[in-house]
Amino acid sequence: MRTGGTGRTGAPRSRPRPVAHPVLVSTVTRDVLDHFGKCPRCGYPAQESETVRTFQRGFTERIRFRTCGLPCGWTETESDGIRSQWR
Numbered sequence: 001m002r003t004g005g006t007g008r009t010g011a012p013r014s015r016p017r018p019v020a021h022p023v024l025v026s027t028v029t030r031d032v033l034d035h036f037g038k039c040p041r042c043g044y045p046a047q048e049s050e051t052v053r054t055f056q057r058g059f060t061e062r063i064r065f066r067t068c069g070l071p072c073g074w075t076e077t078e079s080d081g082i083r084s085q086w087r
């Protein structure tokens with residue numbers, strides 16, 4: 001009688017997984033009309049748009065993108081990072 005296989009018994013260890021990158025469900029972008037920031041480069045009023053990315057399991061990421069109203073080339077992206085809605 002042969003006992004083949006790996007010779008090892010025991011359940012595979014379930015290692016604690018780091019929070020894997022959640023799966024993206026939806027992306028919503030809107031213009032932020034009440035943003036009154038100015039371009040730090042030329043002083044012209046800047047425009048801002050906000051993107052909210054929703055992931056599975058209640059994670060969201062809010063990204064603010066600012067750009068100069070003039071074509072001076074200034075842009076800025078700011079992200080809160082991926083966080084859980086539930087805290």
Ligand SMILES: [Zn+2]
Pocket residue numbers: 039040041042043044068069070072073074
């Ligand atoms: Zn500018």
